[in-house]
Amino acid sequence: MLEGLALLLRAQPDIAVVGEALDGAEAVERVRELRPDVVVMDVLMPDMDGVEATQIIKREWPGVRVIGLSMNKNDQTALKMYSAGAEAYLTKGGPVAVLVAVIRGEAEVHGA
Numbered sequence: 001m002l003e004g005l006a007l008l009l010r011a012q013p014d015i016a017v018v019g020e021a022l023d024g025a026e027a028v029e030r031v032r033e034l035r036p037d038v039v040v041m042d043v044l045m046p047d048m049d050g051v052e053a054t055q056i057i058k059r060e061w062p063g064v065r066v067i068g069l070s071m072n073k074n075d076q077t078a079l080k081m082y083s084a085g086a087e088a089y090l091t092k093g094g095p096v097a098v099l100v101a102v103i104r105g106e107a108e109v110h111g112a
Helices: 002-010 024-034 050-060 075-084 096-104
Strands: 038-042 065-070 088-091
Touching (some): 002 096, 038 050, 065 075, 065 096, 075 088, 088 096
Parallel strands (some): 038 065, 065 088
């Protein structure tokens, strides 16, 4: 999934994929090193989940926009991500065009 998503995003001329992470702790480290504008955060990851990683990222780098991404359409999962500081929550089965629009700041997505 990670490689496919990165490939789709790299196809966008105005989006640069500057890093990838396999778990939440690695995501925090990548943000620390690379200082991206936007993080697409998977909710379910080993070691540290996306909710905890988002909390840390937003506490240390409040200007970084976090977009939660999950297979789960559960409203509780979305609420956890929003409570952690995510600006948007999308499901993995949704259209890539919506994710791209949210990354660009052209659309806001609230709710699961």
